[in-house]
Amino acid sequence: MGQNAIRTQGLSKRYGSLDALTDLDLEIDEGEIVGYLGPNGSGKTTTIRLLLGLIQPTAGRGEIFGLDCQRRPVEVHQRLAYVAGEANLWPALTGLETLHLLGRVQGRVDGAYRDELIERFELDPSKKVRAYSKGNRQKVILIAALMTRSDLLVLDEPTSGLDPLMEQAFRRCVHEAKGNGQTIFLSSHIMSEVEALCDRVGILRDGRLVEMGTLAEMRHLSALTVEATFDGSIPDLTRVSGVSSVQVDGRVIRCQVRGSIEPLLKVLAASGVSELLSHEPSLEELFLALYGGDGTPESAATGAT
Amino acid sequence: MRPEPALDPTARVGRAPGSVIAVLTAHKAIRSGVLWGFIFGTFVASSAFSYVSIYRTQAQRDRLETAFGSNNATSALFGPAPQLQTVAGFTVFKVSMTLIILGAVWGLLTSTRLLRGEEECGRWELLLSGRTTRRHATAQALIGLAAGVTTLWAVTSLITVVSGLPAKIEIAAGPALFFALALVASAAMFVAVGAVTSQLAATRRQAGSYAAVVLGVSYAVRMVADSGIGLRWLRWASPLGWVEELQPLTGPRPLALLPIAAFTAALAIVAVHLAGARDLGASTIPNRSSARPHLGLLSGATGLTIRLIRPIAMGWAVAIGVSALLFGLVAKSAGVTISGSSVQQVLSRLGVTGTGVDAYLGTAFLILAVLVAFVAAGQVTAARTEESVGRLDHLLVRPVSRSSWFGGRMMVAATVLVASGVIAGVFTWLGEVSQHAGVSFTTMVAAGLNIVPPAVCILGIGALTLGAWPRATSVVVYGVLGWSLLVEIVGGIGALSHWVFDTSVFHQMATAPARPPQWTTGGVLVAIGVVSGVIGTLAFKLRDLSGE
Numbered sequence: 020m021g022q023n024a025i026r027t028q029g030l031s032k033r034y035g036s037l038d039a040l041t042d043l044d045l046e047i048d049e050g051e052i053v054g055y056l057g058p059n060g061s062g063k064t065t066t067i068r069l070l071l072g073l074i075q076p077t078a079g080r081g082e083i084f085g086l087d088c089q090r091r092p093v094e095v096h097q098r099l100a101y102v103a104g105e106a107n108l109w110p111a112l113t114g115l116e117t118l119h120l121l122g123r124v125q126g127r128v129d130g131a132y133r134d135e136l137i138e139r140f141e142l143d144p145s146k147k148v149r150a151y152s153k154g155n156r157q158k159v160i161l162i163a164a165l166m167t168r169s170d171l172l173v174l175d176e177p178t179s180g181l182d183p184l185m186e187q188a189f190r191r192c193v194h195e196a197k198g199n200g201q202t203i204f205l206s207s208h209i210m211s212e213v214e215a216l217c218d219r220v221g222i223l224r225d226g227r228l229v230e231m232g233t234l235a236e237m238r239h240l241s242a243l244t245v246e247a248t249f250d251g252s253i254p255d256l257t258r259v260s261g262v263s264s265v266q267v268d269g270r271v272i273r274c275q276v277r278g279s280i281e282p283l284l285k286v287l288a289a290s291g292v293s294e295l296l297s298h299e300p301s302l303e304e305l306f307l308a309l310y311g312g313d314g315t316p317e318s319a320a321t322g323a324t
Numbered sequence: 325m326r327p328e329p330a331l332d333p334t335a336r337v338g339r340a341p342g343s344v345i346a347v348l349t350a351h352k353a354i355r356s357g358v359l360w361g362f363i364f365g366t367f368v369a370s371s372a373f374s375y376v377s378i379y380r381t382q383a384q385r386d387r388l389e390t391a392f393g394s395n396n397a398t399s400a401l402f403g404p405a406p407q408l409q410t411v412a413g414f415t416v417f418k419v420s421m422t423l424i425i426l427g428a429v430w431g432l433l434t435s436t437r438l439l440r441g442e443e444e445c446g447r448w449e450l451l452l453s454g455r456t457t458r459r460h461a462t463a464q465a466l467i468g469l470a471a472g473v474t475t476l477w478a479v480t481s482l483i484t485v486v487s488g489l490p491a492k493i494e495i496a497a498g499p500a501l502f503f504a505l506a507l508v509a510s511a512a513m514f515v516a517v518g519a520v521t522s523q524l525a526a527t528r529r530q531a532g533s534y535a536a537v538v539l540g541v542s543y544a545v546r547m548v549a550d551s552g553i554g555l556r557w558l559r560w561a562s563p564l565g566w567v568e569e570l571q572p573l574t575g576p577r578p579l580a581l582l583p584i585a586a587f588t589a590a591l592a593i594v595a596v597h598l599a600g601a602r603d604l605g606a607s608t609i610p611n612r613s614s615a616r617p618h619l620g621l622l623s624g625a626t627g628l629t630i631r632l633i634r635p636i637a638m639g640w641a642v643a644i645g646v647s648a649l650l651f652g653l654v655a656k657s658a659g660v661t662i663s664g665s666s667v668q669q670v671l672s673r674l675g676v677t678g679t680g681v682d683a684y685l686g687t688a689f690l691i692l693a694v695l696v697a698f699v700a701a702g703q704v705t706a707a708r709t710e711e712s713v714g715r716l717d718h719l720l721v722r723p724v725s726r727s728s729w730f731g732g733r734m735m736v737a738a739t740v741l742v743a744s745g746v747i748a749g750v751f752t753w754l755g756e757v758s759q760h761a762g763v764s765f766t767t768m769v770a771a772g773l774n775i776v777p778p779a780v781c782i783l784g785i786g787a788l789t790l791g792a793w794p795r796a797t798s799v800v801v802y803g804v805l806g807w808s809l810l811v812e813i814v815g816g817i818g819a820l821s822h823w824v825f826d827t828s829v830f831h832q833m834a835t836a837p838a839r840p841p842q843w844t845t846g847g848v849l850v851a852i853g854v855v856s857g858v859i860g861t862l863a864f865k866l867r868d869l870s871g872e
Contacts, residue, residue, distance in 0.1 A: 068869075071720075071721050072720075073717060073720060073721070073868070073869045074868035074869065075866070075867070075868055092720075092725070092726075093723045093724070093725050094723075096720075096721060096722050096723045096724075097723045099721075101717075101721040103714070103717060103718075105714060107713050107714040107715050107717075108715065108718065109628075109632065109715060110527065111632070112622075112631075113614070113615050113617055115617045116617050116618065116619060116622055119617070119619050119622050120622040120623075120628055121718060121722065123622065123623045123624060124624060124625065124719060124722045124723070124724055125722045125723065126722075126723055143614075145614045145615070145616075145617075146613055146614050147612070147613055147614065147615060149526065149527065149611075149613075150611075150613035150614070160718070163718075173721075
């Protein structure tokens with residue numbers, strides 16, 4: 020295993036009486052793409068701003084490529100590129116001037132790749148920033164980050180304001196970055212984006228990291244959905260171990276299964292099933308299961324750490 | 325009929341949807357109007373009380389009248405000075421031009437902030453998505469702004485009327501109310517000017533600049549009209565001249581309210597019309613959305629700072645240069661009037677010694693010092709804005725250290741201040757040498773450099789606040805500047821102890837060329853600025869970046 024791209028130990032941030040982030044222990048290896056999920060105010064942006072050294076931790080520490088984020092911010096920044104969710108840029112500069120400035124400040128730019136990105140994202144770089152739409156401003160900071168080919172990309176809601184076509188272009192860029200061995204830390208609300216791109220996912224709740232793992236490792240958070248069609252009489256599944264949310268629609272039964280599916284299969288096998296469908300929970304379903312479907316934390320998940 | 329949503333506050337109180345914009349705008353304008361009304365009123369009251377405590381005898385008052393009553397130079401700068409032997413006449417002379425200009429600046433800044441500023445940051449779009457139109461919304465916003473002006477007038481009136489009650493001052497309520505009206509008339513007119521420029525320009529800064537040009541031209545035209553060269557009729561070509569024509573307390577002419585009201589109403593109508601004739605977010609004057617790249621300065625954070633502040637710094641350079649030139653042009657005639665008169669006693673309270681031209685120029689450089697200090701305050705608040713709106717993040721997440729950004733920004737600002745001082749000296753010299761006033765080039769440049777240390781001190785105090793207490797930056801930096809200015813204005817009448825005088829950064833400055841520059845004292849001011857700046861840089865390095 021290579022060096023950790025990101026490593027935090029007990030990283031915490033408190034604003035007055037509010038714990039924005041509590042005891043964050045995180046390890047992200049080089050070359051990984053890690054998604055970072057959580058509802059508004061759960062601590063995602065706070066984590067990123069701590070890692071970037073823009074704010075000071077109340078406790079704990081963070082490292083990027085073994086460099087302390089607070090003590091050696093300039094060296095840390097030489098190895099990363101950041102995309103903010105809100106692209107507040109200098110309105111009097113043009114897109115090209117902005118890219119030139121940010122590239123010069125960063126110290127390294129792949130010029131050919133920059134031009135390719137401008138084409139891919141269909142950006143008119145001669146326009147002034149004040150004339151750009153929100154989506155176009157977002158493209159500018161995306162290109163500014165990607166064109167540096169930095170070892171680590173820290174992306175905070177990077178596709179905010181982009182249309183679906185540009186979102187696809189962004190996903191291609193992320194895949195290419197991974198192919199080049201770059202590490203990507205992606206904070207996003209778009210579950211399909213995280214599901215499609217990330218090797219691992221971390222979920223925050225109230226400033227605490229409550230889940231961290233691959234999608235497969237997180238399946239336990241939500242139930243398997245099973246749909247069975249019967250030729251004959253429909254069995255009573257409500258008393259089967261692990262089965263819940265039973266719905267009957269004519270000759271079709273839909274239900275949720277937690278834990279082992281074996282008790283359900285036994286009952287179904289004895290009841291003349293003509294068709295059986297099942298699917299694993301999507302990331303969105305996992306997230307909603309963790310948050311009780313309405314963004315509020317579900318008590319059932321409190322055991323997770 | 326579908327019931328109104330229970331959470332709609334307008335429905336709850338029965339307020340028409342369109343009036344929400346008027347109420348929102350009024351809320352902000354009234355808050356500002358109360359604060360500035362208090363400042364206006366306090367200034368009026370302090371001038372009246374100071375006069376009666378200093379000029380106790382009729383002989384003293386007559387000497388004052390003789391010195392200033394027919395002085396073309398002071399008339400050009402501050403307006404005519406009739407009836408200086410009375411409390412009312414002196415108060416009008418003392419406060420009018422300062423408050424007329426302050427009122428105009430308040431009006432244009434408030435108007436452009438609450439119209440173009442709200443549109444620029446996207447809040448206007450939210451309001452316009454409701455049951456209103458662009459014209460209706462602009463009209464509503466103007467009603468809100470009118471409430472702000474009315475508040476400014478009400479608070480100013482209240483303090484003016486109360487301060488006129490004592491027998492030794494004795495200004496009746498009616499004339500006091502009219503005086504307060506004259507003081508805020510420029511605010512009303514420039515609210516309307518700002519409303520129009522908010523339609524013409526694409527950004528709040530541009531809108532403010534256009535309105536400032538109108539103010540500058542108005543002041544210049546009025547200045548020529550009041551300079552005693554037979555062009556008094558020119559007053560009618562300037563909105564500020566109309567305000568002067570009101571002649572409150574000394575010979576009221578309410579008819580002069582007509583052009584003021586007509587000008588304000590006409591501009592308000594034009595603003596409402598233009599608002600409906602353009603797209604949301606667009607400007608009436610076409611704004612170039614594309615430009616050829618100019619990459620010269622964009623190689624680092626300091627280059628970016630220079631690029632960003634260049635337009636505003638050039639604007640200040642022109643303003644300071646033109647003011648300095650005008651001061652120089654009238655220096656000789658003003659000096660002749662001052663020489664040997666009791667004005668010298670008044671000026672000596674401000675630390676202005678010497679005779680004739682030197683004494684006059686000492687006062688002129690005091691005014692230029694205030695302008696340069698405003699440049700310093702503006703630089704600090706611009707730096708704070710970069711942080712609060714999040715633009716600074718784009719630099720500080722790259723290999724740019726906080727101290728290099730902060731230090732670079734302050735160094736550029738300090739350079740602008742030094743350049744402003746040199747411009748002040750050179751252009752004053754150009755003015756006075758054309759009139760053969762006889763002050764040397766080196767003396768004038770030294771006098772120009774002499775006004776830089778107070779500005780550097782304010783820059784340093786601002787940097788310290790920005791580093792340690794960012795959200796208070798604007799309040800502290802303009803507070804120090806405003807206090808120092810107030811001390812100089814009130815102190816000119818001699819009502820203040822030296823302890824109070826010493827709290828003014830301007831009072832630490834030798835009034836060159838009336839006195840030789842005190843480079844040691846200047847050095848101390850610069851040292852305070854530098855030390856404050858260094859502490860501010862360290863504090864900035866250690867704290868969290870913070871938004872608005």
